[in-house]
Amino acid sequence: MIGLGYVGLPTAAVLATRGLRVAGVDLREDVVATINAGAIHIVEPELDALVRAAVAAGTLRAHLKPVPASAHLICVPTPLGPDQSPGLDHVDAAARALAPVLRRGDLVILESTVPPGTTRDVVGARIRERGLAPGEDVYVAHAPERVLPGAVIREVVENERVVGGLTDACTERAAAFYERFVSGEVHRASAETAELVKLAENAFRDVNIAYANELANVCDHLGLSAWQVIGLANRHPRVNILRPGPGVGGHCIAVDPWFIAASAPEHTPLIQTARRINDARPAQVIDQVHRAAAAFIAAHPGRERPRVALLGLSYKPDIDDLRESPALAVARGLRADDRVEVLLVEPHLAASPIDGLALHPAERALDMADIAVILVAHRAFRRLPRELLPEATIDCVGLFA
Numbered sequence: 572m573i574g575l576g577y578v579g580l581p582t583a584a585v586l587a588t589r590g591l592r593v594a595g596v597d598l599r600e601d602v603v604a605t606i607n608a609g610a611i612h613i614v615e616p617e618l619d620a621l622v623r624a625a626v627a628a629g630t631l632r633a634h635l636k637p638v639p640a641s642a643h644l645i646c647v648p649t650p651l652g653p654d655q656s657p658g659l660d661h662v663d664a665a666a667r668a669l670a671p672v673l674r675r676g677d678l679v680i681l682e683s684t685v686p687p688g689t690t691r692d693v694v695g696a697r698i699r700e701r702g703l704a705p706g707e708d709v710y711v712a713h714a715p716e717r718v719l720p721g722a723v724i725r726e727v728v729e730n731e732r733v734v735g736g737l738t739d740a741c742t743e744r745a746a747a748f749y750e751r752f753v754s755g756e757v758h759r760a761s762a763e764t765a766e767l768v769k770l771a772e773n774a775f776r777d778v779n780i781a782y783a784n785e786l787a788n789v790c791d792h793l794g795l796s797a798w799q800v801i802g803l804a805n806r807h808p809r810v811n812i813l814r815p816g817p818g819v820g821g822h823c824i825a826v827d828p829w830f831i832a833a834s835a836p837e838h839t840p841l842i843q844t845a846r847r848i849n850d851a852r853p854a855q856v857i858d859q860v861h862r863a864a865a866a867f868i869a870a871h872p873g874r875e876r877p878r879v880a881l882l883g884l885s886y887k888p889d890i891d892d893l894r895e896s897p898a899l900a901v902a903r904g905l906r907a908d909d910r911v912e913v914l915l916v917e918p919h920l921a922a923s924p925i926d927g928l929a930l931h932p933a934e935r936a937l938d939m940a941d942i943a944v945i946l947v948a949h950r951a952f953r954r955l956p957r958e959l960l961p962e963a964t965i966d967c968v969g970l971f972a
Contacts, residue, residue: 572644573637573665575602577822577892578682578716579646580611581618581723587625589752594640595633596668606633614891614919617724637669642678642748645669645694646716648822649683655829655846657686659693666697673701678710680745684769684823685713686830690762691737705737712736712745713762715769720821720890731755735765767834773827774842779813780824781845784852787815791859798972817946817967818852818897820886825849825895853900856944856967857908860901863942863963864911871941876912879905880940880961882933883947884917884924891919898946899924914940918951934959945970 572583575597587593597603605612609626611619625631637643645665652658662683669679679698681690690713695705705711714734718726732749734757736742746757760768783801790797801812819825828846832839860879867877886896893899905913906925914936915928923930933952937943937959945952948968957971966972 572596572646573669574645574647574661574683575606575633576646576648577613577615577720578718578723578727579644580606580613580622581615581718582644582646582682582716582727583631584618584621584625585724585727586752587628587631588621591630591751593625593631594638595631596635596637597633598635600635603633603635606631615723616721621724637672639672639674640677642680643669643673644680644682646682649685649826649830651826651829655832657689657830657833659685659689662689663693663697666694670697670701673698673703673709675703675708676710678744678748679705679712680748681711681713682716684715684773684827684830685766686770686834687763687766688834689713689766690735695737706741707738710736710741710744711762712741713765714745714749715765717769717772720887720892728753729755731758733758733760733765733768735760735762737762767831770827770831773824774831774845777819777824777828777849778841778845780816780819781848783813783815784818785848786812788855791855796972798969802972814969815967816852816897817856817901819849820894820896820898821892822894825886849897853897853904856897856901856946856965857904859965860905860942860944861910863965867941867963874941876910877941878914878939879911879942879944880914880916880931880933880936881905882916882936882943882945882952883949884915885919885947885949888948889919889950891917893924901944901946902928911942917947918949937961 572579573596575595583593583595602612609623611622647661647665650658681694698705703709717730732753734746742759749757787797804810828842832843864877881902884898885892915930916933916936940961942963943961944965946967948970
């Protein structure tokens with residue numbers, strides 16, 4: 572398993588506790604040392620027990636470089652590059668590092684989310700440089716991960732999978748591998764189809780979230796409650812508007828639509844517009860805060876920097892993942908313009924991600940705050956008594972709607 576992050580490590584742990592011997596690979600020495608000590612470096616329910624058991628049983632061992640194996644899974648980040656272009660450097664580096672240890676008959680599966688053609692043209696190219704023919708000497712396929720952070724251990728086994736090889740033989744070999752531990756149906760396709768399927772799933776979500784966020788902007792402009800409008804609209808039997816929020820974050824929905832756009836820029840106006848709508852949401856939330864601050868200052872002469880408690884920094888509820896987090900973008904934006912005093916609340920982090928700003932318990936921050944902004948619907952926030960919230964509270968996620 573090349574890449575021991577939010578998807579790679581849980582997948583490695585599942586495999587290692589289901590009868591397979593797994594060598595995990597990561598570039599970070601601290602990650603390798605932590606895992607080999609039977610501990611974990613990320614937050615994911617049930618993962619600590621699986622890793623501890625696998626390491627104790629000798630079925631999971633972490634390394635800094637790839638080692639020989641019969642199957643190799645690449646599960647590395649694919650961030651956005653400049654101008655929303657696909658960042659494939661990690662995939663290319665992983666394929667380069669893997670190539671020297673490959674042997675005839677090995678299986679290579681790319682799980683990272685990538686634009687169509689990456690498995691064939693990037694991973695395949697590095698294998699060819701090794702003197703092996705992808706699809707002939709080595710079985711090569713794409714099988715995009717389809718898991719939800721916070722439920723990875725269950726979903727890596729139960730979710731249906733799409734497997735696409737460079738040849739039919741590659742597809743069958745990869746599908747047989749997943750059928751050893753996946754209880755959901757394993758669907759066969761080409762590598763390019765499998766690559767686009769994952770992007771299509773996340774772009775679908777992004778477009779629908781963009782509609783909800785645009786509707787929230789309309790309601791804010793008209794002085795109406797977005798939660799009431801959406802709730803009543805959803806009483807229609809064929810309407811299911813999603814919930815708006817401060818934006819879209821995470822390693823998938825906030826990134827993957829741009830991969831489709833990069834593959835077909837002239838044919839994706841809707842996808843690109845949805846991305847821009849969602850990317851603009853943090854700035855719109857910041858504007859709401861400034862309006863609330865101006866109203867507070869007008870009502871309290873002499874108070875020039877109201878205290879604003881920001882509840883939540885992760886990109887979704889009940890996890891510590893900050894990747895592409897719109898809540899974090901709101902916090903950084905408010906800190907940068909310095910018109911308000913920012914109080915950070917994030918119960919899933921041990922340290923503040925913003926230099927110079929400390930984390931506060933929710934109750935303490937609300938006790939000090941003049942304005943509260945609920946950015947993430949953490950379960951811990953649902954238990955807060957409403958009377959703790961200041962009169963000026965901006966509920967971006969409908970937690971108390």
